[in-house]
Amino acid sequence: MYSELLNKEKTIAVIGLGYVGLPLALELAKHFRVIGFDINVERVALMQQGLDPTRELDASVFQHVDVQFTADPADLRNAHFFIIAVPTDINEHKVPNLIPLQKASESVGKALKPGDYVVYESTVYPGCTEEDCLPILEQYSGLKAPEDFKIGYSPERINPGDKTRPLATILKVVSGCDAPALETIAKVYGLIITAGIYEAPSIKVAEAAKVIENIQRDLNISLVNELAMVFDKMDIDTNAVLAAAATKWNFHRYSPGLVGGHCIGVDPYYLLHKARQLGIEPQVIAAGRRINDAMPVWIAKNLVQTLLQKGKNPSSSKVLVMGITFKEDVADIRNSKVVDLVKELMSYSIHVQITDPWASPNEVAHEYKLSLTEQVGKNYDAIVLAVGHQEYKKLSMDYFKEVSHGELIFFDLKGLFQQQRSEADYYWTL
Known part of the structure; x- marks a missing residue:
């Protein structure tokens, strides 16, 4: 398989062209013939023009690569090595939503041929x-693994917005259903990953490794979030404590x-789901999720209490929230906790205006039924700087004063202006 792929006698297909799949498809297309497939026709049209819908990649990376972008599942029949990189999120009940993964498996199953490979990159539970996924592939193909085709798992490690760690520089974990599968999968990824390949002993080990990478971060952040709540009551600067x-x-x-975001705030629920199926109730993982999920409510209550202390009626107050993407300098709004903060403020009848230089107004409206303001106004009773975009770092305290209604009540969640905190009439940070 590997030599045929390298000689372009066979083709690689990447299914799901988001933050993970698109850079992977373009990197592979430097060496192999690649089909990039996505069900979103509008996004595919942009890629066919050499544009990245996520705004992560420069137009130059679309040049001198052997890739065909398509939204037609029939084109997948021309591929032999399939990489599935569709999103895996949770529903409103915080239960894993496997529908995109199942649909992708159906599409690939219909295109599978004897000797083909299927590798999953989407984050899942062990x-x-x-x-x-395998039963779906077998059902729609009429084939059996590992006799007729091979499967593997290689967890994605893309960090949106991080220009210092492009795909090729991030060590890649790979796994396969048997030794031949592992060898071939390692070779394919090994050609594009300069940081090296780690061969996991099984698919389940690779799946579990990915999940706990983000659970570890979630728990560590939940610890400092809980500390922030405690130190706020004690009137102690949390960041000063952490620095010491x-x-x-x-x-x-x-x-x-x-x-x-699509990782840290989601992945723990996948392991929680699987553990509960096995009759285990993980205490630490669940506690970390409760703390982090409760942060928007806690911040909103702090803001409302501040407005009341300043003699302002929340129901007649206007608050500017700056930033709605899940992190700085990305357009990704998936699972943004700023949205939870906005909706919590709105529950107090506060008039909230949202601005973000990265987010798509159409996507925000479609996903959250919220509107982005085209132009920042004046006379805000409070300002919440929620996301540390570079555009916001260039602003000054004078700017925030100019758009405020009288005194400046400034909730700087990212602590970008701590050094100038004395210039605000009221300054608060996590």
Whole structure:
């Protein structure tokens, strides 16, 4: 298989062209013939023009690569090595939503031929690839693995917005259903990953490794978020405490904040789901999720209490929220906890205006039924700087004063203006 792919006698297909799949498809297309497939026709049209809908990649990376972008599942029949990189999120009940993964498996199953390979990159719970996805592949193809085709799992490690760690520089974990599958999968990824390949002993180990990477971060952030709540009551600067503690050689520095996005705020629920199916109720993982999910409510209550203390009626107050993406300098609004903060403020009848230089107004309206303001106005009773976009870092305290109604009540969640905090009439940070 590998030599045929390398000689372009056979083709690789990447299914799902988002933050993970698109850079992977373009990197592979430097060496192999690639089909990039996505069900979103509008997004595919942009890629066919050499444009990245996520605004992560420069137009130059679309040049001199052997890739065909398509939204037609029939084109998948021309591929032999399939990589599935569709999103895996949770529903309103915080239960894993496997529908995109199942639909992708159906499409690939219909295109499978004897000798083909299927590799999953989507984050899942241990066992999902073999217990949930493989039966779909076999059902729609009429084939059996590993005799007729091979499967594997290689967890994605893309960090949106991080220009210092492009795909090729991130060590890749790979796994396969048997030794031949592992060898071939490792070779394919090994050609594009300069940081090296780690061969996991099984698919379940690779799946579990991915999940706990983000659970570990979630728990560490939940600890400092809980500390922030405690220190706020004690009128102690949390960041000053963390800076002092970080002088010890074995202290791990994390910052409090809103934990959203498609990984850290989602992945723990996948392992929780699987553990509960097995009759286990993980205490620590669940506690970390409760703390981080509660942060928007806690911040909103602090803001409302501040407005009341300043003699302002929340129901007649206007608040500017700056930033709605899940992190700085990305357009990704998935699972943004800023949205939860906005809706909590609205529950107090506060008039909230939202601005963000990165987010798509159409996507925000479609996903959350919220509107982005085209132009920042004046006379805001409070300002919440929620996301640390570079555009916001260039602003000054004078700017925030100019758009405020009288005194400046400034909730700087990211602590970007701590050094100028004395210039605000009221300054608060996590």
